[in-house]
Amino acid sequence: MNQITTITFFKYKGIFNKFWALRMMGLMPLRLKSIAGQSFYRLMGSGQNKFKPWPNWSVYALLQVWDNEASADLFFAESNVIDKFKSKSEHHYTLFLKNISAKGSWIGKNPFQRSTSLDPNQNKIAVITRATIKWNKLFRFWNYVPISRKDLVHNKGLLYTQGIGTIPFLQMATFSLWKDKEALLEFAYKQPHHAKAITKTKKLNWYREELFSRFQPFKSLGNWSDEGLTDF
Template identity: 30%
Template sequence: MHLWGVPASAVPRAVARMALDRRPVRRAPGARFAKLLGTGDGRTFTVRDADPRHWGLLVAWDSAADAGAFERSRTVRAWGAMAEESLRVAMRPLASRGTWAGRTPFGEPRGGRHEGPVAAVTRARLVARRALTFWRAVPPVSADLHRSPGLRLAVGVGEAPLGLQGTFSLWDSGRALSGFAYGRPAHLEAVRRTAEVGWYAEELFARFAVLDADGTFGGREPLR
């Protein structure tokens, strides 16, 4: 995961790069799956959350060598030239359930224990007629997420301002992430209502071991 923060003067260039970089990223050697992402604070998952000064790129690679080669690509250099900060997180999938755009981008990882920081990626495509009830349900869960012990960073991500919702989060440990997912009443209620109401036409949840994290987001190093 790459997250870039740009100055206000560079926002138009960042928007342009979101269109220009789609084909080069998808055609990068070893790129299995790639999504350029807008970001937000994830408080409501509506356009009110949008953060035009932070942008993301999530790529699943065939190998670490392919990921390393991409760091020298024109795409990364272009973002680096206009960014005032950046965060790069290298990860290995531990578990993945569901699909994204009809695909299983992180394969079928075997799981296993990991001692150290973990990351989570969630993504959902909303059923249009259920969107209003979803947006009403989000604020209590989001507020609880940001209070959760062990959370280091939580960013709303999406491919479009509405309807394609997601989060990227960093945690001290797998235990901390599980504590939120399975131990917080607001989140458990949202899970129950997901099955009951049918908010999502498609959904994905993936957990990762964090191998390396370099840089800052919002002016701070999230894992330090």
């Protein structure tokens, strides 16, 4: 398939720009909805210190799924929508992704189609997870998050990670970038705290809806070097 996915991070500085970014969470989807060549999108906020549920008013993310790379290139080169986001932000960074696999659903559907043009020489792997937490599981879920994330601290295979979402506490997602598949699997299934979190997820049935997807990064725009993301 020719479908590709992009995720763009924006960092805002100053109270007026941060307030503008917050307003756009309600206003900009009306314009994003009509973007040509785009089949799915989500404009999301972020959590403090990467994964805490309290909002980080400085960082926002725009996830988009495109029919093809040409449609994405045209948007980032010519759209006044993305120009507006960039003009208000201090830093911005877009990562282009090809889907490797995706399991589950996001608002009732799986928006990601497996790519048929993966590069066997690209080892880096990106992961996007998404979940809607059940109301009666919220306290237990967020109480366990700090424990499940302990294995991320000083993890040499992790290049970048950020908690994102549309509704604080309830609808959350994560983005992470790993040096290779082995580093990801090591964290997911062999590190004790995260492995226990997977077991708890199955046992306690925390989620009303969830999705787990892996991607191959192949191109980038902008600069996020202070956070560890570099050019592709």
